[in-house]
Amino acid sequence: xxxxxxxxxxxxxxxxxxxxxxxxxxxxxxxxxxxxxxxxxxxxxxxxxxxxxxxxxxxxxxxxxxxxxxxxxxxxxxxxxxxxxxxxxxxxxxxxxxxxxxxxxxxxxxxxxxxxxxxxxxxxxxxxxxxxxxxxxxxxxxxxxxxxxxxxxxxxxxxxxxxxxxxxxxxxxxxxxxxxxxxxxxxxxxxxxxxxxxxxxxxxxxxxxxxxxxxxxxxxxxxxxxxxxxxxxxxxxxxxxxx
Amino acid sequence: xxxxxxxxxxxxxxxxxxxxxxxxxxxxxxxxxxxxxxxxxxxxxxxxxxxxxxxxxxxxxxxxxxxxxxxxxxxxxxxxxxxxxxxxxxxxxxxxxxxxxxxxxxxxxxxxxxxxxxxxxxxxxxxxxxxxxxxxxxxxxxxxxxxxxxxxxxxxxxxxxxxxxxxxxxxxxxxxxxxxxxxxxxxxxxxxxxxxxxxxxxxxxxxxxxxxxxxxxxxxxxxxxxxxxxxxxxxxxxxxxxxxxxxxxxxxxxxxxxxxxxxxxxxxxxxxxxxxxxxxxxxxxxxxxxxxxxxxxxxxxxxxxxxxxxxxxxxxxxxxxxxxxxxxxxxxxxxxxxxxxxxxxxxxxxxxxxxxxxxxxxxxxxxxxxxxxxxxxxxxxxxxxxxxxxxxxxxxxxxxxxxxxxxxxxxxxxxxxxxxxxxxxxxxxxxxxxxxxxxxxxxxxxxxxxxxxxxxxxxxxxxxxxxxxxxxxxxxxxxxxxxx
Numbered sequence: 001x002x003x004x005x006x007x008x009x010x011x012x013x014x015x016x017x018x019x020x021x022x023x024x025x026x027x028x029x030x031x032x033x034x035x036x037x038x039x040x041x042x043x044x045x046x047x048x049x050x051x052x053x054x055x056x057x058x059x060x061x062x063x064x065x066x067x068x069x070x071x072x073x074x075x076x077x078x079x080x081x082x083x084x085x086x087x088x089x090x091x092x093x094x095x096x097x098x099x100x101x102x103x104x105x106x107x108x109x110x111x112x113x114x115x116x117x118x119x120x121x122x123x124x125x126x127x128x129x130x131x132x133x134x135x136x137x138x139x140x141x142x143x144x145x146x147x148x149x150x151x152x153x154x155x156x157x158x159x160x161x162x163x164x165x166x167x168x169x170x171x172x173x174x175x176x177x178x179x180x181x182x183x184x185x186x187x188x189x190x191x192x193x194x195x196x197x198x199x200x201x202x203x204x205x206x207x208x209x210x211x212x213x214x215x216x217x218x219x220x221x222x223x224x225x226x227x228x229x230x231x232x233x234x235x236x237x238x239x240x241x242x243x
Numbered sequence: 244x245x246x247x248x249x250x251x252x253x254x255x256x257x258x259x260x261x262x263x264x265x266x267x268x269x270x271x272x273x274x275x276x277x278x279x280x281x282x283x284x285x286x287x288x289x290x291x292x293x294x295x296x297x298x299x300x301x302x303x304x305x306x307x308x309x310x311x312x313x314x315x316x317x318x319x320x321x322x323x324x325x326x327x328x329x330x331x332x333x334x335x336x337x338x339x340x341x342x343x344x345x346x347x348x349x350x351x352x353x354x355x356x357x358x359x360x361x362x363x364x365x366x367x368x369x370x371x372x373x374x375x376x377x378x379x380x381x382x383x384x385x386x387x388x389x390x391x392x393x394x395x396x397x398x399x400x401x402x403x404x405x406x407x408x409x410x411x412x413x414x415x416x417x418x419x420x421x422x423x424x425x426x427x428x429x430x431x432x433x434x435x436x437x438x439x440x441x442x443x444x445x446x447x448x449x450x451x452x453x454x455x456x457x458x459x460x461x462x463x464x465x466x467x468x469x470x471x472x473x474x475x476x477x478x479x480x481x482x483x484x485x486x487x488x489x490x491x492x493x494x495x496x497x498x499x500x501x502x503x504x505x506x507x508x509x510x511x512x513x514x515x516x517x518x519x520x521x522x523x524x525x526x527x528x529x530x531x532x533x534x535x536x537x538x539x540x541x542x543x544x545x546x547x548x549x550x551x552x553x554x555x556x557x558x559x560x561x562x563x564x565x566x567x568x569x570x571x572x573x574x575x576x577x578x579x580x581x582x583x584x585x586x587x588x589x590x591x592x593x594x595x596x597x598x599x600x601x602x603x604x605x606x607x608x609x610x611x612x613x614x615x616x617x618x619x620x621x622x623x624x625x626x627x628x629x630x631x632x633x634x635x636x637x638x639x640x641x642x643x644x645x646x647x648x649x650x651x652x653x654x655x656x657x658x659x660x661x662x663x664x665x666x667x668x669x670x671x672x673x674x675x676x677x678x679x680x681x682x683x684x685x686x687x688x689x690x691x692x693x694x695x696x697x698x699x700x701x702x703x704x705x706x707x708x709x710x711x712x713x714x715x716x717x718x719x720x721x722x723x724x725x726x727x
Contacts, residue, residue: 052630079636089631093649103635
């Protein structure tokens with residue numbers, strides 16, 4: 001079943017064209033990794049999927065809802081799309097628990113009890129039960145990112161967007177975060193991941209998209225793309241990153 | 244979203260309008276003026292001893308004040324005395340903010356074009372004074388190459404302007420007599436020109452000036468109304484003046500202040516100054532504090548709203564905020580004070596009390612700066628935090644309220660405290676429209692005692708103490724908020 005459909009997506013920053021006519025379709029439960037050099041537009045593309053960036057042209061359709069329709073209540077759509085940022089963006093004035101329960105309490109009108117029970121379950125999944133009452137500043141980068149994933153999951157989204165989730169982490173923290181993401185993928189979550197972790201992309205992704213210069217240059221099965229790239233640009237990029 | 248913001252905007256405008264209307268009263272064209280309920284408003288100079296000044300009890304006394312009072316009693320009309328700096332008083336009279344003016348004002352042809360004058364009630368001449376230890380100046384010729392102090396808009400100033408045509412004279416302009424005299428005593432200016440009775444009184448009070456020459460031929464002082472306005476008030480004044488001249492009351496009043504045996508000067512050291520004037524000083528301090536608190540509270544509400552406007556992506560709202568800040572930051576506070584007190588009442592045909600005008604001025608000015616503080620605080624927090632909140636599906640308002648503002652406020656508190664201190668000090672500028680806050684209280688006491696050295700020291704210390712106490716309190720508050 002088609003979960004997400006992007007048609008002729010365009011995005012300009014002023015006169016600069018960042019995305020030029022992108023088209024993809026994502027099936028439910030599919031895990032897609034988006035790779036490419038910096039400035040290729042992959043983060044911008046991801047941020048268009050929940051309209052954090054205003055879309056210049058084309059259509060983004062999620063579960064038959066058109067994001068570009070001005071009558072669309074964007075907040076309702078976002079409730080079903082979780083997002084994880086490179087810089088975590090935890091709320092520093094709230095405890096780990098309050099970070100996670102804020103949105104369910106505000107938007108789903110869940111009771112404190114229900115939302116806290118759910119939050120503790122999520123913290124257990126990401127291996128941070130004992131940190132529930134700590135403030136974010138006392139956590140390491142890897143722990144912060146796992147809390148951020150738990151926070152996004154608390155709204156029970158059916159798509160998760162990851163924007164370079166491990167790029168700001170010390171190398172020894174990367175594994176914990178990737179493990180949590182792998183677990184999510186195994187549970188059948190639809191995921192779009194912008195990443196530089198080629199190993200993760202190779203192992204977990206159902207499909208890899210290579211972007212450059214605002215276009216999708218190549219896409220396909222990870223084995224195909226990594227072992228036998230069809231495009232010259234893909235080859236060049238992979239040679240540089242897979243040393 | 245947009246419609247909600249527009250409703251919000253409408254509500255803010257309504258609030259402003261309501262506030263403005265409720266605080267202002269329209270001029271009513273009543274035939275019966277000068278009654279208990281609708282007294283004449285008569286302006287006088289803030290300090291111009293012996294014509295008008297506050298005595299140690301805090302009451303206005305002097306030749307002008309007592310002459311007016313005697314006439315009002317004789318003619319059976321009520322009035323409200325509204326002291327304003329001389330030039331501000333002239334503007335107030337011209338703009339019908341007040342009904343009449345009695346401020347040792349010489350009757351000149353030039354002024355007759357703008358005002359109608361009563362019969363003269365006092366004869367005085369301009370005289371030159373120099374420091375007691377200055378023997379170098381004994382004639383007008385000696386002023387060549389020298390600096391002369393004058394008071395803006397006075398006959399003395401006009402006289403010096405004439406002298407300047409013959410001699411190379413630098414002119415220092417002042418708004419009140421006491422400061423002008425001190426300028427000569429302290430040696431900044433070489434000579435001063437002012438009305439003889441005023442300076443004679445000051446010298447009797449201990450001012451270290453002397454008169455090398457006799458006074459110029461006399462000017463006559465008159466009570467003034469705006470051209471063509473309040474003719475009946477002028478008639479009453481003339482009739483009353485005739486009566487008190489006849490029955491000797493008028494001579495009694497003038498002798499009290501100009502005869503050789505005027506009340507003796509009192510000692511004015513640091514501690515006697517405090518002892519004699521502490522209640523007046525504390526009243527002034529209280530006014531400064533109330534003025535600051537009221538203005539800052541209003542500015543906080545308006546400033547936060549405007550700051551939120553400027554942080555939105557809505558072009559109309561952020562445009563309004565930018566325009567407001569540009570205008571308010573572009574106007575010096577003193578000009579804004581004059582604009583609010585003189586221009587707005589003329590444009591809208593209303594009357595504003597000086598106190599209200601002061602609050603409006605400070606609120607307008609401070610809210611612009613607070614708006615910028617709020618914008619800066621929000622911008623420092625927003626970005627990733629706002630995106631994270633929005634990505635969870637939280638609406639803009641909820642995201643601001645729950646995520647951005649709680650963090651922004653913590654960042655902004657030190658700047659708010661700083662702005663509060665600035666606003667408190669800015670209240671001193673409002674003395675120009677006649678608000679008797681702490682600085683003006685100091686000026687008034689100096690005008691009576693001629694003790695600027697010690698008095699400004701006392702006033703300075705009072706500001707420092709008040710601001711230090713308030714800053715300490717704010718720091719405690721800040722710590723409480725940061726720790727919750």
